[in-house]
Amino acid sequence: MTAVVETEQLGKRYGNLWALRNCTLALPSGSAVALVGPNGAGKTTLLELLVGLLRPTEGQARICGHAPFDEASVVLPHVAFVAQDQSLYSNLTAAEHLTLGRKLNHRWNDVLVRDRLHRLRIPLDRPVGRLSGGQRSQVALGLSLAKQADLVVLDEPLASLDPLARQEFLQTLMEAKVDSGSTVLLSSHIVSGLERVCDFLVILATARVQIATGIDEALTTHVRLVGPPTALPALSTVYPIVFSTETSRQATAVVRADGEIFDPVWELQHLSLEEIVLAYLSRTRLDDIEPKEEVATRAG
Amino acid sequence: MAPYRQIIQQVRQAILTGRLRPGDQLPAVREVVTTIAINPNTVFKAYRELEHEGLVELRQGQGTFVRQGPQAMAPAELAVLRRSLLRWMKVAQRAGLQQETILALCAATLQEAERLLSEEAG
Numbered sequence: 001m002t003a004v005v006e007t008e009q010l011g012k013r014y015g016n017l018w019a020l021r022n023c024t025l026a027l028p029s030g031s032a033v034a035l036v037g038p039n040g041a042g043k044t045t046l047l048e049l050l051v052g053l054l055r056p057t058e059g060q061a062r063i064c065g066h067a068p069f070d071e072a073s074v075v076l077p078h079v080a081f082v083a084q085d086q087s088l089y090s091n092l093t094a095a096e097h098l099t100l101g102r103k104l105n106h107r108w109n110d111v112l113v114r115d116r117l118h119r120l121r122i123p124l125d126r127p128v129g130r131l132s133g134g135q136r137s138q139v140a141l142g143l144s145l146a147k148q149a150d151l152v153v154l155d156e157p158l159a160s161l162d163p164l165a166r167q168e169f170l171q172t173l174m175e176a177k178v179d180s181g182s183t184v185l186l187s188s189h190i191v192s193g194l195e196r197v198c199d200f201l202v203i204l205a206t207a208r209v210q211i212a213t214g215i216d217e218a219l220t221t222h223v224r225l226v227g228p229p230t231a232l233p234a235l236s237t238v239y240p241i242v243f244s245t246e247t248s249r250q251a252t253a254v255v256r257a258d259g260e261i262f263d264p265v266w267e268l269q270h271l272s273l274e275e276i277v278l279a280y281l282s283r284t285r286l287d288d289i290e291p292k293e294e295v296a297t298r299a300g
Numbered sequence: 301m302a303p304y305r306q307i308i309q310q311v312r313q314a315i316l317t318g319r320l321r322p323g324d325q326l327p328a329v330r331e332v333v334t335t336i337a338i339n340p341n342t343v344f345k346a347y348r349e350l351e352h353e354g355l356v357e358l359r360q361g362q363g364t365f366v367r368q369g370p371q372a373m374a375p376a377e378l379a380v381l382r383r384s385l386l387r388w389m390k391v392a393q394r395a396g397l398q399q400e401t402i403l404a405l406c407a408a409t410l411q412e413a414e415r416l417l418s419e420e421a422g
Contacts, residue, residue, distance in 0.1 A: 030341070032341070170337045174338060174339060174340060175333060177333075177339065177340050178329065195303055199341050216304060220302060264401075267400060267401055270301070
């Protein structure tokens with residue numbers, strides 16, 4: 001089975017600055033992928049490379065087996081993309097957007113979308129510029145779902161939404177997933193609640209992929225250990241340590257392990273997805289002060 | 301805890317406490333997704349695992365149902381198991397083990413027991 005999304009050593013440089021580097025990924029088809037990381041980590045760059053809005057500086061991306069930039073006409077029908085600013089025409093109504101979508105796309109089905117917008121009491125006949133932020137995001141999402149693409153890419157769809165609108169947005173997205181089986185890739189710097197809607201996790205920080213794994217797997221394999229600082233060196237020979245801190249009396253380490261039996265000197269704590277992400281991000285925060293090339297060898 | 305495990309645990313508990321009885325239907329995946337905005341893959345995964353454990357069965361075109369079953373344990377038997385576990389936990393706590401450590405030990409021992417049982421069966 002070909003992965004819907006594959007990248008190999010993908011990189012993008014702006015001037016002297018690498019926005020993304022050494023990015024090698026294969027996203028499982030039909031999954032909902034959370035791309036998380038701090039602002040400026042390279043999330044938008046990666047998404048724009050995947051949908052063919054940017055030309056890679058090095059390496060390659062493949063969407064359904066094709067290069068999104070060089071074979072845009074082949075790839076575009078397979079991809080729906082909602083940019084961070086949603087790119088709607090503020091003086092057009094939702095109904096007009098749907099008509100536009102129908103005329104511009106071969107594959108288009110907005111029956112479910114209209115039904116859903118109707119149920120959410122979003123007026124189809126009002127210019128979208130006069131809708132609330134939450135309503136606009138539903139319209140943008142609706143357009144991307146009506147396209148019935150194999151890959152739906154959403155850049156920070158939750159960032160500007162209040163908690164209720166966020167819940168409604170994710171609900172629409174998950175309902176659509178029951179019917180379509182498309183692969184969904186969404187970026188977010190908000191992690192809380194993502195483990196319910198996503199099943200695959202990619203953490204991006206300082207232009208590099210820190211980890212790409214199933215969320216269930218991440219939750220089972222990562223644990224926090226608390227114990228004496230003297231035991232830390234021995235621990236690091238057994239399990240990969242994601243991040244550790246120590247005081248004179250106590251060491252705390254987040255490790256990636258198989259959840260088997262531990263040395264009794266360590267107290268074991270399970271982690272939430274948010275804590276796992278934080279551990280990876282804290283690590284890169286420390287790496288920031290070291291030379292970049294060294295980071296590359298260590299992250300690899 | 302992984303969300304699919306939460307679902308499994310909830311169903312298991314509902315069966316154990318009698319809130320779900322043999323023959324009862326579990327909510328359809330779509331219904332679960334609509335109600336709590338959760339990834340359908342997660343619900344499928346939980347249902348598949350419950351089926352694998354023999355707690356529920358998938359009836360083609362009808363849905364997922366709690367099985368008639370050898371799984372249901374008599375309350376008296378359950379009480380005996382619980383008492384022996386209680387004794388063990390008191391020992392563990394007196395020894396100064398933290399709750400997480402106890403739970404981790406339980407999980408690890410459970411895995412070992414499953415492995416041993418499957419070796420015996422195999």
